[in-house]
Amino acid sequence: MNTHKKDLPVRSDLRNIAIVAHVDHGKTTLVDTMLQQAHTFRANQEVQERVMDSMDLERERGITIMAKNAALRLETPDGEMKINIIDTPGHSDFGGEVERVLSMADGCLLLVDAAEGCLPQTRFVLGKALEAKLTPIIVVNKIDRQDARPEAVLDEIYDLFIDLDANEDQLDFPVVYAVGRDGIAKTNLADESDSLKPLFDAIIENVPAPRADVEAPLQMMISNLDYNDFVGRLSIGRIVAGRIKANSEVALARLDGTFKKFRISNLFAFEGLGRTNIDEAGAGDIVALSGIEDPHIGETIADAETPVALPPLTVDEPTIAMNFAANVSPLAGREGKYVTGRHLRDRLAREVLTNVAIRVEDAQEPDTFKVSGRGELQLAIIIEQMRREGYEMQISRPEVVTHEENGKLMEPVEQVFIDVPQDSVGVVTEALGRRKGNMTQMVNHGSGRVRIEFEIPSRGLIGFRSQFLTETRGMGLLNTLFSHYAEWGGPIPQRQSGALVADRAGNATPFAMANLQERGTMFVEPTTNVYEGMIIGENARESDLNVNIVKEKHLTNMRSSTADIAVKIVPPQPPTLERALEWINDDELVEATPKAIRLRKKVLSSNRK
Numbered sequence: 001m002n003t004h005k006k007d008l009p010v011r012s013d014l015r016n017i018a019i020v021a022h023v024d025h026g027k028t029t030l031v032d033t034m035l036q037q038a039h040t041f042r043a044n045q046e047v048q049e050r051v052m053d054s055m056d057l058e059r060e061r062g063i064t065i066m067a068k069n070a071a072l073r074l075e076t077p078d079g080e081m082k083i084n085i086i087d088t089p090g091h092s093d094f095g096g097e098v099e100r101v102l103s104m105a106d107g108c109l110l111l112v113d114a115a116e117g118c119l120p121q122t123r124f125v126l127g128k129a130l131e132a133k134l135t136p137i138i139v140v141n142k143i144d145r146q147d148a149r150p151e152a153v154l155d156e157i158y159d160l161f162i163d164l165d166a167n168e169d170q171l172d173f174p175v176v177y178a179v180g181r182d183g184i185a186k187t188n189l190a191d192e193s194d195s196l197k198p199l200f201d202a203i204i205e206n207v208p209a210p211r212a213d214v215e216a217p218l219q220m221m222i223s224n225l226d227y228n229d230f231v232g233r234l235s236i237g238r239i240v241a242g243r244i245k246a247n248s249e250v251a252l253a254r255l256d257g258t259f260k261k262f263r264i265s266n267l268f269a270f271e272g273l274g275r276t277n278i279d280e281a282g283a284g285d286i287v288a289l290s291g292i293e294d295p296h297i298g299e300t301i302a303d304a305e306t307p308v309a310l311p312p313l314t315v316d317e318p319t320i321a322m323n324f325a326a327n328v329s330p331l332a333g334r335e336g337k338y339v340t341g342r343h344l345r346d347r348l349a350r351e352v353l354t355n356v357a358i359r360v361e362d363a364q365e366p367d368t369f370k371v372s373g374r375g376e377l378q379l380a381i382i383i384e385q386m387r388r389e390g391y392e393m394q395i396s397r398p399e400v401v402t403h404e405e406n407g408k409l410m411e412p413v414e415q416v417f418i419d420v421p422q423d424s425v426g427v428v429t430e431a432l433g434r435r436k437g438n439m440t441q442m443v444n445h446g447s448g449r450v451r452i453e454f455e456i457p458s459r460g461l462i463g464f465r466s467q468f469l470t471e472t473r474g475m476g477l478l479n480t481l482f483s484h485y486a487e488w489g490g491p492i493p494q495r496q497s498g499a500l501v502a503d504r505a506g507n508a509t510p511f512a513m514a515n516l517q518e519r520g521t522m523f524v525e526p527t528t529n530v531y532e533g534m535i536i537g538e539n540a541r542e543s544d545l546n547v548n549i550v551k552e553k554h555l556t557n558m559r560s561s562t563a564d565i566a567v568k569i570v571p572p573q574p575p576t577l578e579r580a581l582e583w584i585n586d587d588e589l590v591e592a593t594p595k596a597i598r599l600r601k602k603v604l605s606s607n608r609k
């Protein structure tokens with residue numbers, strides 16, 4: 001199809017771009033100011049920051065999780081032009097989101113933070129964009145930062161293009177310097193500017209207008225899904241060929257090769273942050289439509305009479321898996337609405353529809369499902385969403401996804417990029433060495449900070465993040481990128497500490513806690529309801545220890561009330577979901593409910609062995 005592209009008619013009034021970058025380099029903020037300057041918001045409309053990050057979890061965490069569409073209109077000398085924009089997540093766990101939405105675009109804005117420079121996910125997304133033959137525009141962003149070094153960062157970008165085998169054309173990329181947050185862009189660092197006009201101009205000039213055959217039979221790949229209370233499930237994608245009309249009949253090419261006819265009910269175009277009803281759209285347009293029952297990402301919406309499926313979408317394979325099981329702890333069912341294996345199965349089946357980067361299989365145990373994804377954060381976000389919807393579940397320790405090749409067991413290996421203060425180099429190198437990390441590069445900028453690269457089995461990284469933060473006193477930066485599969489690297493040492501385990505049910509008392517706290521770190525607050533086998537803290541020693549955390553003080557002396565014991569309790573440190581997941585061992589579980597994150601032994605009885 002690409003070979004004939006040059007002869008096709010051009011949609012000169014349209015541009016489709018994706019915004020890609022490493023996490024936090026300013027994509028969503030730039031989309032905000034682009035939309036503002038294109039007058040997409042109504043006057044006086046109160047505008048939140050990062051409006052595109054519309055999910056609760058996105059706003060709370062300040063990161064983008066799902067790719068989303070928006071559109072703006074610009075006045076040009078040749079008339080009005082529409083620009084469809086796809087904002088993508090930068091965190092590597094959500095790389096699957098980026099891969100699949102790139103097919104909707106012809107060009108991309110590659111944002112690079114003017115101080116941080118090229119980071120692992122810059123490399124990943126640029127690689128995917130070049131593979132997808134998108135025309136890149138480089139945006140060196142956040143040039144207002146005190147530590148900005150835009151020229152040096154531009155050099156890094158050239159090196160990265162060369163490293164990724166970019167061709168001559170691709171190397172000839174336009175560069176824009178920006179303060180996305182303030183809505184300022186310029187072509188030369190020395191220019192004066194108070195708007196994003198230079199960026200808009202660069203998009204119009206450089207990103208190719210879609211070339212597509214509007215007269216051919218309809219073909220549209222479903223690249224994203226959404227839901228609307230009024231019209232139900234929405235299929236989102238770019239029309240590759242032909243036209244699509246509201247109320248018309250189409251054929252859906254399922255992934256298994258079968259076809260099924262549907263009638264499209266509503267057809268929408270993107271406009272600003274929302275969608276508007278339209279009657280018809282043609283090849284090159286990005287649209288959302290309702291009427292397809294049970295749509296899946298990667299399926300083709302095709303001509304009803306002569307349906308032809310588009311080549312299937314491929315995304316990188318998952319590298320990490322956890323078992324999700326129905327919660328059967330003694331406290332099960334008290335806090336959640338959905339507790340059974342059946343509930344979990346249905347919910348996970350729905351997740352797979354919108355989340356192409358995850359897989360769900362039945363595990364060997366009953367009511368247990370093996371969920372595989374790109375990283376711990378991706379899976380933790382799913383658990384967090386499910387908790388908020390009222391689900392309870394218990395989750396096993398994350399493990400890497402392995403496979404066999406020529407009779408050998410293969411495991412995923414990651415590249416780790418760290419940036420640490422000079423005095424942490426020793427501890428960090430030693431810690432990664434113990435986890436089978438190999439140093440591949442070390443650069444000392446002479447600034448007091450050192451950049452080091454390692455190759456390490458993904459397994460070795462489980463639980464490393466929090467240790468890293470502690471050992472660099474929060475001053476270290478850590479980034480990872482899936483590299484390749486390699487032969488199983490042998491055992492990697494596990495957690496050095498044991499668990500403090502409640503030996504009976506009851507409520508934690510301040511008196512008992514005051515006596516136990518010298519043994520390690522407490523995970524629960526006084527009065528917390530505990531059960532036998534529940535982990536209530538981390539033992540400073542290597543072995544597990546059964547403890548009585550519900551013991552009451554026999555009040556022999558009235559003056560010694562529980563109140564003055566409570567004062568002596570060190571504040572407990574209940575682990576967050578992510579910390580809990582990476583902390584547990586194979587014989588332990590995380591119990592997640594809408595109200596609580598608990599840790600427990602798999603076998604609850606105190607005389608486990």
Ligand SMILES: Nc1nc2c(ncn2[C@@H]2O[C@H](COP(=O)(O)OP(=O)(O)OP(=O)(O)O)[C@@H](O)[C@H]2O)c(=O)[nH]1
Nearest residue numbers: 023024025026027028029063064090142179180181
């Ligand atoms: N100094 C400075 N900070 C900026 C600029 N643009 C964005 N930021 C800040 O950078 C942080 C990240 O911004 P986001 O827009 O959420 O970044 P993102 O690339 O969308 O992040 P992900 O979607 O999670 O990958 C926020 O704290 C912004 O306020 C800028 O031009 N200058």
Ligand SMILES: [Mg+2]
Nearest residue numbers: 027028063064
């Ligand atoms: Mg974002």
